[in-house]
Amino acid sequence: MELEMKRKGNLLILKVTGELDHHCADELRRRIDREILRTLVKDVVFDFTELTFMDSAGIGVLMGRYRTVSHLGGTTWFLTEGKTSYFKHVMKILEMAGVFNYIHKCKSLKECGV
Amino acid sequence: MTMDRTNYMRVVFPAKSENESLARILASSMAAQLDPTLEEISDLRTAVSEAVTNCIIHGYKLDSSKEIEMICELYENYIVVTVVDQGCGIADVQLARKPLYTTDPENERSGMGFTIMESFSDELDVESAVNKGTIVRIKKIFHSLGKG
Ligand SMILES: Nc1ncnc2c1ncn2[C@@H]1O[C@H](COP(=O)(O)OP(=O)(O)O)[C@@H](O)[C@H]1O
Ligand SMILES: [Mg+2]
Numbered sequence: 001m002e003l004e005m006k007r008k009g010n011l012l013i014l015k016v017t018g019e020l021d022h023h024c025a026d027e028l029r030r031r032i033d034r035e036i037l038r039t040l041v042k043d044v045v046f047d048f049t050e051l052t053f054m055d056s057a058g059i060g061v062l063m064g065r066y067r068t069v070s071h072l073g074g075t076t077w078f079l080t081e082g083k084t085s086y087f088k089h090v091m092k093i094l095e096m097a098g099v100f101n102y103i104h105k106c107k108s109l110k111e112c113g114v
Numbered sequence: 115m116t117m118d119r120t121n122y123m124r125v126v127f128p129a130k131s132e133n134e135s136l137a138r139i140l141a142s143s144m145a146a147q148l149d150p151t152l153e154e155i156s157d158l159r160t161a162v163s164e165a166v167t168n169c170i171i172h173g174y175k176l177d178s179s180k181e182i183e184m185i186c187e188l189y190e191n192y193i194v195v196t197v198v199d200q201g202c203g204i205a206d207v208q209l210a211r212k213p214l215y216t217t218d219p220e221n222e223r224s225g226m227g228f229t230i231m232e233s234f235s236d237e238l239d240v241e242s243a244v245n246k247g248t249i250v251r252i253k254k255i256f257h258s259l260g261k262g
Contacts, residue, residue, distance in 0.1 A: 022167045023131035029222070053138070055163040056230055060222035089156045096233065097226045 003028060005035050008114045010074075012041040019053035025061050032065055042074040045112050046103075049082035054090050059097045066102050076103045077112045121147060121188040126181050129174045129199070137166045137184055137197075144186045145193045150256035157234035158193065158254045164227040165197040165250045171218065173201025173248055192236070192255040200247035207240050 001024040004015040014032060036044065044065060048054065066076040078100070080091065094100065106112055123144060127133045138159045145158055166182060174180040183198040204210045211232070216225030232238045237253035 019135060021131075021134050021163055022171065023134050025222070053135075053159060053163075055160050055167065056224050056226045057167070059224040059226055063224065064222040085152060086156060089153065089160070093160070093226075093230060096229065097224055 001028060003031055005032070007039055007041060008109070010042040011109075011112050011114045012036060012039060012044045013047065013109065014044055015047040015050070017050040017052075020048075020051055020058045020061070021053065021055055022057040025057040029061055029064055032061075033068060036065075036068060036072075042069075042072070043077065043112060044069050044074065045077035045079060045106065045109065047079045048090055049079055049087055050084065051090055052084075052086055054093060056093070056097070058090070059094065059099060062094070062099055062103060066099075070102075075112075077106045078103050079108075080105045081107050117189045119187050119189055122186060124183065124185045126183050128178050129170045129176075129180045129182050130178045131167075131170055133182070134163055134166050134170070137182075138163050140184070141186050141193070141195050144188055145254070145256070147188060148191065148193070148256055148259060151258045154254065154256050154258060158195070158252075161231045161234045161238075161252050161254070162195055162197070164231050165195070165252060168227055168250070169197060169199035169201060169248070171221070171223070173199035173203075175202070191259040191261040192253060195252045195254070197250045197252075198247065203244040203246050203248055204240070204242040205244050207242050211240065 001018045006013040141162045169182045185196040187194045211228040213229040214225040216223040235252045236255045239251040242248040
């Protein structure tokens with residue numbers, strides 16, 4: 001798993017690549033939470049388009065960050081325009097868990113207001 | 115009609131989270147011998163990952179001195195992966211299998227593990243006894259092979 005964090009105004013862009021499972025979920029959430037508190041951004045957007053594996057640990061990471069971000073009055077976005085065939089699998093898992101009842105889908109960063 | 119088992123493997127590994135990916139790789143490598151689609155392999159990888167993670171987190175409560183056994187059995191057009199722990203067991207399996215049910219919400223568990231295993235496999239059997247352990251059996255048919 002690799003995490004790339006970029007800030008654009010009030011938005012924190014979180015790109016996670018590689019394999020997201022329980023083994024790396026702890027580290028992932030610690031690093032993201034630290035960055036949210038350090039930069040005091042309002043909104044975050046997750047880019048999972050280049051994951052090569054994800055299981056229910058990904059649901060936990062998303063919903064946990066959603067809770068933090070909405071507590072601070074921000075919005076959590078999720079990029080839905082992945083080109084890999086694996087990304088369809090990621091979407092299937094997240095739809096199944098109902099995460100998009102909370103997290104906003106977006107097609108591009110523009111939609112997140114940057 | 116019964117089918118002949120064409121290949122199998124039995125592995126034992128410690129309940130360390132590093133081994134979640136090891137288990138996925140082993141099971142999917144064996145399945146790959148049948149030449150299923152990438153999507154079918156993804157389904158299997160996810161289901162195996164959920165089963166093994168559950169042994170580590172719930173069965174053994176992160177005690178990595180404990181062991182998990184995984185048996186992969188290959189048939190003409192399907193694989194059966196059995197994941198066994200000798201951990202705390204599940205008091206009410208029917209309840210545990212319900213979507214969103216988790217005994218560990220503090221650690222951001224979603225309660226979707228069994229639901230995912232079920233929807234990404236063709237058959238899911240769970241046998242468990244409190245303080246004895248849990249056996250999860252995942253059957254994945256490779257419908258793309260168009261046999262049986
Ligand atoms: N191998 C196991 N040993 C003991 N309890 C288990 C095991 N697998 C699952 N469970 C129980 O079943 C519940 C539901 O499992 P699951 O659907 O994977 O959700 P989650 O892992 O997110 O809690 C767990 O919270 C746990 O109480
Ligand atoms: Mg689970």
